[in-house]
Amino acid sequence: MDEELSGEPPEWLSPAEAGLWLAFRNGSMFDLRTGDPVRDDPHGTEPWGHDREVRARVVCVLLLSCPPPLRGRVSSLKLAGARVTGLLDLAGGTVAPYVELVGCRFEQEVLLPEARFTTLRLVDCALPRLEAARLHTEGDFHLPRCQVAHGVRLTDAHIGTDLLLNQAVLRADRRGSCLLGDGMSVGQDLQAELLEAEGEVSLRGAQIGVSLSLRGARLSHPYGRRALNAPQLTVERTLYLTPAAVVDPPVTGGSTPARGARVRGFECRGGVRLDDGRFGDAVDLEQAEFVLDNDQEVSLRRIQVPELRFLARRVERGRVVLSGARVGTLVDRAASWPRAGLLAMGGFSYENLVPVGAFPLSARLAWVAAAEPEYRPEGYERLAAVLRASGEDPEAREVLLAKERARRATLPPAVRLWGYVQDVTVAYGYRPGRAALWMGVLWAASSLFFSWEPPSPLRAGEHPQWNPALFALDLLIPVVDLGQDGFWRMQGAAQWTAAGLVALGWMLATTVAAGATRALRKG
Numbered sequence: 001m002d003e004e005l006s007g008e009p010p011e012w013l014s015p016a017e018a019g020l021w022l023a024f025r026n027g028s029m030f031d032l033r034t035g036d037p038v039r040d041d042p043h044g045t046e047p048w049g050h051d052r053e054v055r056a057r058v059v060c061v062l063l064l065s066c067p068p069p070l071r072g073r074v075s076s077l078k079l080a081g082a083r084v085t086g087l088l089d090l091a092g093g094t095v096a097p098y099v100e101l102v103g104c105r106f107e108q109e110v111l112l113p114e115a116r117f118t119t120l121r122l123v124d125c126a127l128p129r130l131e132a133a134r135l136h137t138e139g140d141f142h143l144p145r146c147q148v149a150h151g152v153r154l155t156d157a158h159i160g161t162d163l164l165l166n167q168a169v170l171r172a173d174r175r176g177s178c179l180l181g182d183g184m185s186v187g188q189d190l191q192a193e194l195l196e197a198e199g200e201v202s203l204r205g206a207q208i209g210v211s212l213s214l215r216g217a218r219l220s221h222p223y224g225r226r227a228l229n230a231p232q233l234t235v236e237r238t239l240y241l242t243p244a245a246v247v248d249p250p251v252t253g254g255s256t257p258a259r260g261a262r263v264r265g266f267e268c269r270g271g272v273r274l275d276d277g278r279f280g281d282a283v284d285l286e287q288a289e290f291v292l293d294n295d296q297e298v299s300l301r302r303i304q305v306p307e308l309r310f311l312a313r314r315v316e317r318g319r320v321v322l323s324g325a326r327v328g329t330l331v332d333r334a335a336s337w338p339r340a341g342l343l344a345m346g347g348f349s350y351e352n353l354v355p356v357g358a359f360p361l362s363a364r365l366a367w368v369a370a371a372e373p374e375y376r377p378e379g380y381e382r383l384a385a386v387l388r389a390s391g392e393d394p395e396a397r398e399v400l401l402a403k404e405r406a407r408r409a410t411l412p413p414a415v416r417l418w419g420y421v422q423d424v425t426v427a428y429g430y431r432p433g434r435a436a437l438w439m440g441v442l443w444a445a446s447s448l449f450f451s452w453e454p455p456s457p458l459r460a461g462e463h464p465q466w467n468p469a470l471f472a473l474d475l476l477i478p479v480v481d482l483g484q485d486g487f488w489r490m491q492g493a494a495q496w497t498a499a500g501l502v503a504l505g506w507m508l509a510t511t512v513a514a515g516a517t518r519a520l521r522k523g
Helices: 002-006 015-026 056-065 359-369 379-388 393-408 413-429 431-452 469-476 493-522
Strands: 029-031 053-055 075-080 084-086 098-102 120-123 169-170 175-182 196-198 200-202 217-219 226-229 238-240 244-246 260-263 267-269 271-273 282-283 289-291 297-299 304-310 319-321 326-332 347-357
Touching: 002 056, 015 029, 015 053, 015 056, 015 075, 015 226, 015 238, 056 075, 056 084, 169 175, 175 196, 217 226, 347 379, 359 393, 379 393, 431 469, 431 493
Parallel strands: 029 075, 053 084, 075 098, 098 120, 169 196, 175 200, 196 217, 200 226, 217 267, 226 271, 238 282, 267 289, 271 297, 282 304, 297 319, 304 326, 326 347
Antiparallel strands: 244 260
16 A cells, blocks of 8 residues: 555556556556557457456556656556456546546446546447446547447436547447436537447437537347437537448548548438427438338427428338427428328428429428328418418419318318319419409300390480490409499399309409409519
8 A cells, every 4th residue: 555655556466557557657558459450459359368457446546546647747547458357446436637448348347427537538448338327527538439238328427528439339238228328418529420329329308518420320229119219309509310431530520521432321220209309500311211110200399400401211111200390491302201191290390491402392292291191281381381481472372272172172072062163263262363264254255145135224214325245344343333233134044144243253353352462462
């Protein structure tokens, strides 16, 4: 114990541990690697001898007891290529020195619950399990290229700056979770690019200070319902479920890959739950692939985000759910949306549409119709309002006409028949030009009819000169008096024809007036 306090290596240390002790005081890297990539692979099968063995107890003594640094140096634990034996238990401890372990093998799980670190980096290490609930770091926590056989637990952890899981391989624990980060907070970025996760990634209620990147990640949970379970997730900027370049070193963080680099997209085999999430900039699903069972979903219920880039590959099974979501700009592709029955958008609101590639109005109407098994007007009205706000008034009228046609299918037979009449004649009032044409046809036909059978006057000498064209127009145009109606005795067919013209005139004139009003309002 006196040696520990004085800084000299205790006599009970092995040669490798004594070397680590001195390197710790010097703040330098203690490297036990041989230089042979096969022999140095921490995930391989090559055995490592006692000359590369460091007991976990020694690591704990260095980090918690902290022998004094050499004069003019800052102590830090930097260890490469070691086999760490025994249980590394730092639970509840406060670790001041910088910690970096590279290419190490851990025989037993690493326990860090409620521990406090400045910066902790485990790079390309092999671990049975990492328990770090309520871990607190002032700086980064890095686990790039690490392989963890039975999951990582980071519930309610606080990471001061960045959490890095790039190219990590995480396998499930006995409960099916490979990453349990519920309630976790990350000060800046959470990067898990090219991650391989076999089990559920759970980030319920997690808070990310900048962006969450799962570029090129592969998530799978073959025995569970969800591969990514992150309701009430808060990301201050962008969630990326997009491709990444597979090169050495990997292109991450949104950098542009070199020409010819192999690109791997985001792939998720299992359900995704992002319900009630809040995203400051965007949710980007460029080329994302979701492989679902029939009972699984990509659920975006009630998310709030300024921009949703729904550019994923089309799901063939399962459902995409956007019910109650609020989106500023929807960037989408026609081929990305699933077929009817696999899409739910009840209460989905968006302010702008930015289609990528061809997205004709017919396909957009099919998109609205596919979202609900039964007729609901909200989807049509939302689309019409967005089109009208962007200056596409004719397209907006087509959407509202499609709404009336969809509604007609839900009506009783008699009302449905009247709907067909309205559709054929005046297109429910959304094509006023057709109404004006019908008025012209009716005016010409009725003018000819009344010219063949002129009526007799009600009172001799108290009537204007008979003009069949003006009389027919007087009947067709409501409110306006052309001085012909009310002076002639209508009988038989003429009486029925006059009554029909009045009724049709009201309907058609109202349609023309409504169309003119919309045109003036647009202007």
